[in-house]
Amino acid sequence: MEKNFKMLAKTMYGFEDVLAKELKDLGAQQVVTGTRNVSFVGDQGFMYKANLSLRTAIKILKPIYSFKARNDEQLYRQIRKVNWLDYFGPTTTFALDATIFSDFFNHSQYVIHKVKDAIVDQLRESTGERPSIDTAHPNFQINIHIQGDQCTLSLDSSGGSLHLRGYRTDTNIAPINEVLAAGLLLQSGWKGQCDFLDPMCGSGTFLIEAAMIACNIPANINRREFGFQHWNDYDDNLFEVIENALLKRVTNFNYTIVGYDKAPSAIAKAKENIKNANLEEFIKVSHEDFFKTEKNTSGPLHIVFNPPYDERLSIDIETFYGDIGNTLKREYPNSVAWFITANLEALKFVGLRPSRKIKTFNGKLEARFVKYELYEGSKRRG
Structure with missing residues (x-):
C-alpha cells in the first residue's frame, strides 16, 4: 500500500479557501490553509491527481527535509546530509528557487547558491560527476523555504508553474493568468x-x-509534462490510471x-x-x-x-x-x-x-x- 505524505500547494493571494475546497473535493486529507498556500496529505497517486486537476494551484511541493539554520555554513552542512542520489543522478539537470522570511538570511540568490554548492559537492564526491544547472528547462526542481531559522527543503512535483496549462500558444495584449x-x-x-x-x-x-x-x-490535462515524471520513483502506469479515471468524470x-x-x-x-x-x-x-x-x-x-x-x-x-x-x-x-x-x-x-x-x-x-x-x-x- 502506498504511503501518505504531506504536500504543499502554492496559490495566489485570496485563493486559499478556493484551493482548500478543491483539495477536499478531490479527496485530500488533513487540509490546512496558510498564506498563499494550502497543506494536505495524500499518496503518490494523489500527488499526480492534484497536479492534473487543481485549477488554483501554482505548484505542488513535496517536503523532504526540515532543519534549523542561522548562517550559510549551517545551511550548507544540513543540505549535504540529504542523500541526493535517492532523488536524481549527476546527469540530471536541476534548478532551485527560494522563499525567505528571515533575519538570518536576506538574499534569496545567495541562499540558492549555497544550496546548489552543497548538492553539487555531494554528488561530485559520490559519483565523480558534476550535475548541471538549467534554469530554463530543468529535469528536477528543488524549493528551499526559510522562515526565521526553520528551513524546509521540498521537491517541486509540478516543474513549471501550473498556470502553464499547455493550451495557450497565442496571447493578446495583457492576457490574464x-x-x-x-x-x-x-x-x-x-x-x-x-x-x-x-x-x-x-x-x-x-x-x-x-x-x-x-x-x-482536469485543468492541466493538456500539459506536456510534470516535474514528477523525471523522479526516480515515477510510476507511468499509475499516472495513466489516474489520468484515465479523471477523464471518465468529464x-x-x-x-x-x-x-x-x-x-x-x-x-x-x-x-x-x-x-x-x-x-x-x-x-x-x-x-x-x-x-x-x-x-x-x-x-x-x-x-x-x-x-x-x-x-x-x-x-x-x-x-x-x-x-x-x-x-x-x-x-x-x-x-x-x-x-x-x-x-x-x-x-x-x-x-x-x-x-x-x-x-x-x-x-x-x-x-x-x-x-x-x-x-x-x-x-x-x-
Whole structure:
C-alpha cells in the first residue's frame, strides 16, 4: 500500500479557501490553509491527481527535509546530509528557487547558491560527476523555504508553474493568468449552471477555463509534462490510471459559452487556443464590439471579463467604464456580471452599485473583482 505524505500547494493571494475546497473535493486529507498556500496529505497517486486537476494551484511541493539554520555554513552542512542520489543522478539537470522570511538570511540568490554548492559537492564526491544547472528547462526542481531559522527543503512535483496549462500558444495584449482566471471564475460561483459570456475575451482564457470547469475537465490535462515524471520513483502506469479515471468524470455541458472581442487579431488567437484545448464544440467566439451588443438568451447569463485599464492600454477611462455600465444595465437583464480591474477609480464611472468587491492581484497590480446583479426591470424587494 502506498504511503501518505504531506504536500504543499502554492496559490495566489485570496485563493486559499478556493484551493482548500478543491483539495477536499478531490479527496485530500488533513487540509490546512496558510498564506498563499494550502497543506494536505495524500499518496503518490494523489500527488499526480492534484497536479492534473487543481485549477488554483501554482505548484505542488513535496517536503523532504526540515532543519534549523542561522548562517550559510549551517545551511550548507544540513543540505549535504540529504542523500541526493535517492532523488536524481549527476546527469540530471536541476534548478532551485527560494522563499525567505528571515533575519538570518536576506538574499534569496545567495541562499540558492549555497544550496546548489552543497548538492553539487555531494554528488561530485559520490559519483565523480558534476550535475548541471538549467534554469530554463530543468529535469528536477528543488524549493528551499526559510522562515526565521526553520528551513524546509521540498521537491517541486509540478516543474513549471501550473498556470502553464499547455493550451495557450497565442496571447493578446495583457492576457490574464490561467490560475487567476480559474480562481476568479470559481469565486464568481461559476459551475456551468447557465449560459456564459466573456464580452472582451482577448485570447480566450476565461472562456477556456469556464468550459473546463463546466465539463469537469482536469485543468492541466493538456500539459506536456510534470516535474514528477523525471523522479526516480515515477510510476507511468499509475499516472495513466489516474489520468484515465479523471477523464471518465468529464461531463456534458448543455448551455452556451460565448466570447466577443472587437479586435480581429484577438478572435484569431482565441480560436487557436480553444482548438488547442479541444473545446471547439463548447465555445463560440465572434468579432463584436460589446457596446453594440445585446443579450441573446432568455435565461440567466453569467458574465465574467477582464476589461482594459490604463495601466495596460491607453483608453478614456471615464467613457469606457461608463459604457460598460450602460451596456450591462440596458442590454443584459437577468444577468450576473463580474469583472476585474486594477483601476479602482474607474469603478466610479460604471454607474451601477456592485453587490460584491473582492480584493485580488493581477500580477503585481492590486485589483478588485466586482459583481453586478442585473435585473429584469426594476429590482424586486422583499
